[in-house]
Amino acid sequence: MSVNSFGTLFRLSTWGESHGPAIGCMVDGCPPGLELDEAFVQRFLDQRRPGTGRNVSPRQEPDQVRILSGVYEGKTTGTPIGMMIENVDARSKDYSKDAPYRPGHADYSYDAKYGIRDPRGGGRASARETAMRVAGGAVARLVLEGIEISSRVDAIGGETDASKWEAMLDAARSEGDSLGALVECSASGVPAGWGAPVYAKLDAVLAGAMMSIPAVKGVEIGEGLGAADLKGSENADAMRAGEDGPTFDANHSGGIAGGISTGQPIVVRASFKPTSSIRKPIASVNAAGEEVEASTRGRHDPCVGIRGAPVMEAMMALVLADAKQLHRGQCG
Numbered sequence: 001m002s003v004n005s006f007g008t009l010f011r012l013s014t015w016g017e018s019h020g021p022a023i024g025c026m027v028d029g030c031p032p033g034l035e036l037d038e039a040f041v042q043r044f045l046d047q048r049r050p051g052t053g054r055n056v057s058p059r060q061e062p063d064q065v066r067i068l069s070g071v072y073e074g075k076t077t078g079t080p081i082g083m084m085i086e087n088v089d090a091r092s093k094d095y096s097k098d099a100p101y102r103p104g105h106a107d108y109s110y111d112a113k114y115g116i117r118d119p120r121g122g123g124r125a126s127a128r129e130t131a132m133r134v135a136g137g138a139v140a141r142l143v144l145e146g147i148e149i150s151s152r153v154d155a156i157g158g159e160t161d162a163s164k165w166e167a168m169l170d171a172a173r174s175e176g177d178s179l180g181a182l183v184e185c186s187a188s189g190v191p192a193g194w195g196a197p198v199y200a201k202l203d204a205v206l207a208g209a210m211m212s213i214p215a216v217k218g219v220e221i222g223e224g225l226g227a228a229d230l231k232g233s234e235n236a237d238a239m240r241a242g243e244d245g246p247t248f249d250a251n252h253s254g255g256i257a258g259g260i261s262t263g264q265p266i267v268v269r270a271s272f273k274p275t276s277s278i279r280k281p282i283a284s285v286n287a288a289g290e291e292v293e294a295s296t297r298g299r300h301d302p303c304v305g306i307r308g309a310p311v312m313e314a315m316m317a318l319v320l321a322d323a324k325q326l327h328r329g330q331c332g
């Protein structure tokens with residue numbers, strides 16, 4: 001992982017700001033000969049894009065992807081795959097350099113680091129960038145034939161009963177507030193043996209990938225933090241002899257042991273914090289160092305975890321595509 005890119009042999013780099021003319025990415029290391037077109041990538045982008053309902057940001061972005069390179073006659077060529085999406089509904093006049101720093105967003109920390117910042121929307125820190133992760137993740141899925149990646153929102157605002165979510169979201173929205181969410185993502189069909197035993201452990205890379213998603217504040221794999229409350233006999237995934245290798249009675253390990261996949265589903269959960277751009281006033285300061293109240297207008301998600309789910313799937317796909325190429329490179 002480096003500043004603007006992810007992966008070793010299957011790599012994604014992204015560029016662009018939320019209110020710039022466009023966002024884009026480059027996928028490098030994709031094998032040649034895989035069928036790829038814009039419609040395939042678009043299917044995944046449509047699951048993440050804003051403007052699709054009242055529980056997501058109303059910003060109207062069709063997220064229409066263009067593939068600019070690396071594909072010839074519908075097949076990948078092995079050369080870098082460039083993709084681009086134009087920003088068409090930024091409405092930058094809602095933002096100003098003099099606005100209070102939004103507590104919890106990246107306004108202050110970006111200023112502290114760079115001393116210069118695109119203040120329109122979240123700039124580079126806006127989760128608008130995650131559209132390109134989803135585009136890259138779609139390409140990664142091509143490398144992962146036979147592997148199923150899925151996700152689901154497990155809880156919103158601490159409530160697991162989905163029938164209560166709509167009313168909770170309505171209440172939060174009318175109070176100018178927001179809610180957090182717990183989201184699970186899993187991958188089945190991953191063979192045993194991918195990953196690495198020490199520093200680049202599959203669980204370490206996966207945790208880093210999920211933690212790199214904006215607003216993710218906690219990640220757990222398999223039993224996760226709950227493992228601390230179990231006995232060894234309860235947490236062990238008992239093994240039995242099966243026709244195609246061992247089978248497991250349980251999956252407390254979340255499909256990874258010793259940094260290497262076990263052949264069981266890989267299961268990761270992430271906690272998304274509540275959206276920090278809210279109308280409810282919060283004490284803050286501005287760039288001049290004056291105390292001001294931050295009450296944020298603009299078109300924000302009332303619960304970012306809802307659109308975070310497809311981003312988790314994309315990061316899972318990127319991690320696994322890279323792990324597959326690395327495994328092949330070393331072990332054939």
Ligand SMILES: Cc1cc2nc3c(=O)[nH]c(=O)nc-3n(C[C@H](O)[C@H](O)[C@H](O)COP(=O)(O)O)c2cc1C
Pocket residue numbers: 057104105106122125126127130213214215216273275276277299300301304307308311
């Ligand atoms: C899909 C998605 C949509 C998001 N939408 C918003 C939003 O509308 N408003 C907001 O303040 N934060 C939103 N966020 C979260 C911010 O991007 C994030 O909090 C910010 O970049 C600071 O990073 P950090 O929370 O990881 O520290 C969203 C995150 C994701 C994954």
Ligand SMILES: C=C(O[C@@H]1CC(C(=O)O)=C[C@@H](OP(=O)(O)O)[C@H]1O)C(=O)O
Pocket residue numbers: 018019049050057058059061090120121122123125126127128129131214298299300301
């Ligand atoms: C535009 C998207 O989501 C945005 C994510 C986001 C943020 O702060 O993360 C803030 C809002 O936009 P802006 O950058 O204009 O403030 C959201 O609409 C998108 O996901 O495509």
